[in-house]
Amino acid sequence: MATIHIQSGKNNIDHSLKYSNIQSVPFKIHADCDAKVTKYFDKYVKTQENGTFTGSFRGCPLRGKKVEIPESYVGLVLHESIKPSREKDERKFYIINNFNEITFWNWDKVTSDNDSITQALQWIDIAEALHSPILEE
Template sequence: MSQPMLSLKPEAPSGNTPKATPHLLPCRVHHTGSVDPVQSFWDPKADESGTGTAYFRGRKLQGKTVKLPEGYRGIVAVASPPEEPSRRPEEPEVVDLEAEAPLGTLQAQAEFDEIVVWGHEVAVDGAADPYLRGAEEWLALADKIHSYPATTAKEK
């Protein structure tokens, strides 16, 4: 069996990964610096039906909370560069074209059991939203390939 291309390492050795709620926003922000204080940019409010309303850069957003199915958990992870094999400095580098791809590492930062998907002006529709549809289709496919057919009385 071949080696996996990615491995997931827990955030803390104790295994106490913090809980989070990811938000999928229909926007692209070209900024990599600090946004403190976050409350001045992002302060969503939920109404009695559970639909969230927020304003981001003057645009009204409507959010829908989606719970992950039973037996699933989400992980917020950051990619770490693949580990370089250790070798002595005087050794020449040998390239093996038949060798497997280097193993990358994902470092868990938080875990979640629900996400909030935001839409412009209206709450997202599960049938039309590509993120929700993709997640539902992937879960259905994963369920099919990881399940076993039920045995009948004749097969026993």
């Protein structure tokens, strides 16, 4: 198993980057470059009456929902500048920005509390309750 190092600190955060619209999509894009998301994706996203979103990627329908990161937590945008050549090599990630909400997408399926990202965010509250000290009155 590889060791992972996350370098933090004010010097690593790139304040010129605007990550106000973080998205989790149900597919992998084999590219490591900037994407013209605003031009080719964002302007085709439609907001529904119930606060969810519809969109598409390469003609396939997507359904999305915006969720907030729980209070006192923060989402991080990480960057790995040098990828290791072997799976067991140490890895170094750098924090380049942070966020407090994320839009997640499903393939043509209505978003729900059963989606993995929603369950993961709910688990934070459950884990805190399980691991917090019991105060006797």
